[in-house]
Amino acid sequence: MTGIAHAAIDAGADIVMGHGPHYSLPVGMHKGKAIFYGLGNLSFHTGHGGRQHGDWLGMLVRADVGRNGIDDVGFRFVRHTEDNETFWSDPDKEADDLADLTTRSAALGAKLERNGREVRVGPA
Secondary structure, three states: OHHHHHHHHHOOOOOEEOOOOOOEOOEEEEOOEEEEOOEEOOOOOEOHHHOEOOOOOEEEEEEEEEOOEEEEEEEEEEEEOOOOOEEEOOHHHHHHHHHHHHHHHHOOOEEEEEEOOEEEEEEO
């Protein structure tokens, strides 16, 4: 995944957002541009073969775009109710997951910094 994400940025992408597993993956940086390796689960209770997914954490990205590309990027955590309604998750309740993502993201060159209910992304 790292090679593909770096190649996308080298080819001119301003941000890379990946998805696959239904859990959040670390955020990386390449040439000052954010790479979201996996946004996690945003809404779905069931997956392949009708199997029940757990209450996995998702990330909804905010990217401010200016004349020269992405000016600022961050994300908020989301979860879903038993009725499959997505809601903003309070970052205080996600402290362990945020700490884990922060550590794993630092190894990929990204600094995650809480700013109110949002987590801002920048170079480590």
